[in-house]
Amino acid sequence: MxxxxxxxxxxxxxxxxxxxxxxxxxYWPAALISALVVYMVDxxxxxxxxxxxxxxxxxxxxxxxxxxxxxxxxxxxMRFYPRRHWEQLVYVFVIAGLFLFMEYLMMKVGNFHHKNWxxxxxxxxxxxxxxxxxxxxxxxxxxxxxERRLRKRAKI
Numbered sequence: 774m775x776x777x778x779x780x781x782x783x784x785x786x787x788x789x790x791x792x793x794x795x796x797x798x799x800y801w802p803a804a805l806i807s808a809l810v811v812y813m814v815d816x817x818x819x820x821x822x823x824x825x826x827x828x829x830x831x832x833x834x835x836x837x838x839x840x841x842x843x844x845x846x847x848x849x850x851m852r853f854y855p856r857r858h859w860e861q862l863v864y865v866f867v868i869a870g871l872f873l874f875m876e877y878l879m880m881k882v883g884n885f886h887h888k889n890w891x892x893x894x895x896x897x898x899x900x901x902x903x904x905x906x907x908x909x910x911x912x913x914x915x916x917x918x919x920e921r922r923l924r925k926r927a928k929i
Contacts, residue, residue, distance in 0.1 A: 777828065777836060778838065780838075781845070785841070785845045787845065788845045788849060792852050796848065796852055803850065803851035803852075807844055807846065808844045810905050810906050810909070811839075812833075812840055815834070824886060825885075826884060827883060827885070828884050847910075854911075865903045869899035
């Protein structure tokens with residue numbers, strides 16, 4: 774349980790440092806979308822026996838505290854989501870790699886275990902999950918606050 778607490782605290786500290794309260798207010802739909810997408814994906818993965826989480830209170834196989842971490846990372850992810858399509862592609866591939874590294878760390882501390890799964894499967898799942906989060910977040914105009922700020926700066 775200790776590592777789960779460290780992960781969620783580090784994630785929310787990063788949110789406060791990078792986005793501050795104004796950013797949380799502007800990007801909160803991305804946090805909600807991220808938590809919902811990851812919950813559905815990981816609930817399915819655990820039910821199918823691909824992997825399992827340990828050392829936390831689980832809701833349908835998914836640690837509740839983990840969803841807090843995912844919400845924080847969703848805020849950061851969409852705050853820095855690029856506008857150009859080719860940059861978005863690179864961004865998604867890099868972030869999926871960072872999530873894979875986090876998964877590796879979670880396995881090392883005993884919070885996560887592969888059963889009928891491997892890192893290649895995780896990377897592909899991360900890519901598709903991030904694409905879904907990006908698509909849904911941009912559909913609900915999560916990026917508009919950033920766009921407004923950029924236009925305002927351009928006028929000054």
